[in-house]
Amino acid sequence: MLNPTPRAKPSGDQGASNLALRQLFDQEESALLRYAYSLVGRREVAEEIVQEVFLQLHARWKEVDAPRAWLFRAVRNRAFNFLRDNRRETNDVNDASTAVAEGDCPEQLVQRTEMLAAIRGMVAELDEADQQLVKLKYFEDLKYREISERTGLSVGNVGYRLHHILKELASKLRPLGIDENS
Numbered sequence: 001m002l003n004p005t006p007r008a009k010p011s012g013d014q015g016a017s018n019l020a021l022r023q024l025f026d027q028e029e030s031a032l033l034r035y036a037y038s039l040v041g042r043r044e045v046a047e048e049i050v051q052e053v054f055l056q057l058h059a060r061w062k063e064v065d066a067p068r069a070w071l072f073r074a075v076r077n078r079a080f081n082f083l084r085d086n087r088r089e090t091n092d093v094n095d096a097s098t099a100v101a102e103g104d105c106p107e108q109l110v111q112r113t114e115m116l117a118a119i120r121g122m123v124a125e126l127d128e129a130d131q132q133l134v135k136l137k138y139f140e141d142l143k144y145r146e147i148s149e150r151t152g153l154s155v156g157n158v159g160y161r162l163h164h165i166l167k168e169l170a171s172k173l174r175p176l177g178i179d180e181n182s
Contacts, residue, residue, distance in 0.1 A: 024067055025054055032075050038121030039079035039113075049078045080113070118176055122169055130165050137162055 029050065036046035053074040057067060064070045123134055129151075136147045144162075148155045 021054075021058060021061060024057075024071075028068060028071055029054075032071055034121060034124065035072060035117075036075050036079055038124060039076065039117040040082055041120065045082060046079075049075055049082065053078055079117075080110070083113070115176075118173065119169070122172055126165065130161070133158065133162055134165060 032050045032053070033046055036049045037043055040046055040049070053071055056074060057064060057071060061067075123131060126134065132151065133147065136142045136150060137144075142150070144155045144158045147153070147158045151158070153161070
């Protein structure tokens with residue numbers, strides 16, 4: 001059997017630079033994937049975006065002063081580019097949630113997109129049972145009785161749990177400047 005090829009030790013700054021980038025990747029990859037997914041709603045696309053952004057960072061490593069902030073900004077920009085370039089495809093999936101009002105300016109559209117991304121991200125952080133309740137009620141537009149039949153919960157329990165889930169989400173959204181008037 002062949003022995004594994006020994007790793008070459010990079011010299012000087014190159015080795016330290018690659019090590020720091022690898023540590024940053026290990027620390028931030030999950031958060032960046034969640035963020036990208038909350039923006040685009042597709043795991044494969046989110047993975048591609050994060051990979052491309054890390055490759056960009058590697059090429060610009062010496063120029064970037066705040067890599068974590070740069071990564072999140074780059075992921076956001078790359079996600080918005082994807083959404084813009086694939087507007088027809090994404091509108092088919094999310095047409096109700098991304099409908100553009102007649103008078104919306106680009107700034108309002110970006111603000112609405114960021115708000116929806118924050119909401120999607122928070123829903124994705126809920127436990128699986130709560131996610132299912134939110135999806136059944138607000139994405140499939142089912143009535144409490146229908147949700148009760150699908151989940152096995154009582155109608156009252158469905159209402160109670162949805163009320164508390166929404167209350168928790170609202171308390172997390174308020175510090176972001178998102179309320180019932182947004």
